[in-house]
Amino acid sequence: QVQLVESGGGLVQAGGSLRLSCAASGRNIEAYAMGWFRQAPGKEREFVAAIDRNGAYTPYADSVKGRFTISRDYGENTLELLMNSLKSEDTAIYYCAASLMSGVGTEKSWYAHWGQGTQVTVSS
Numbered sequence: 001q002v003q004l005v006e007s008g009g010g011l012v013q014a015g016g017s018l019r020l021s022c023a024a025s026g027r028n029i030e031a032y033a034m035g036w037f038r039q040a041p042g043k044e045r046e047f048v049a050a051i052d053r054n055g056a057y058t059p060y061a062d063s064v065k066g067r068f069t070i071s072r073d074y075g076e077n078t079l080e081l082l083m084n085s086l087k088s089e090d091t092a093i094y095y096c097a098a099s100l101m102s103g104v105g106t107e108k109s110w111y112a113h114w115g116q117g118t119q120v121t122v123s124s
Contacts, residue, residue, distance in 0.1 A: 002113045004096045009118030016086050016122075022079040022096030022115060033104045035111060036070060036081045038092035039122075045095065045108055049081060052104040054067040059106055063089075080110035088124040093117040 008020040020036070035050035049060045054082040058070050069082040079096055097111035105111065 002029060002032060002098050004098060004113060005096065006096050006115045006118040008064065009094060009120045011121045011123065012086055014086060014088055014122055014124045017082070017084045018086065018120060020083065020094055020096075020118060020120070022081075024096075024098065029098075030074050031098055032098040032113075034072060034079045034099075035097045035105065036079075036096070037088075037095045037097060037108065037111075039095070039117075040092040043092075045104040047106040048064035048094070050104045050106060057104050059104060060092045061106075071079075083120070086120075086122045088122050091120060091122050092118075093119050 007024045012018050031053055033052045036048040037045050038048050039045040047061050051058045051070050051072055067085045070077045072079045095117045096115040098113040099111045
C-alpha cells in the first residue's frame with residue numbers, strides 16, 4: 001500500500017509558475033508508475049502528466065505539453081510537477097496518483113492509489 005500527500009498548490013497570476021510535490025510513503029515506491037490529474041469545478045477529473053517506474057516515459061496532456069514538466073526523485077520518494085506559463089484554465093485541484101501496473105497510464109481507472117489533492121488557482 002502507498003500513501004500520497006500533495007503540496008505546493010496556491011494562488012498565482014497568469015503567466016506565473018508553481019511547483020507541486022507529492023510525497024509517497026510505503027514499500028517499494030520505485031515500483032510504481034505515477035501521475036498527476038486535475039479536476040476543475042463541475043468537470044471530470046482529467047489526466048495531466050505521468051511517469052513510468054523507470055522515469056523513461058513521460059506522457060502529457062496536449063493542454064499542458066511544453067508548459068508542465070513531471071519528474072520523480074527516487075531517493076526522496078517524491079513526484080513533482082513544474083508548471084510554467086500558467087493559464088486561468090489550469091485552475092483546479094491537482095491529484096497525485098500511483099499504480100503498480102506495468103507501463104504508464106493516462107486513464108483514472110489505471111491508478112489504484114490517490115492523494116487528497118492540492119488547490120491551484122490561477123488569476124487572470
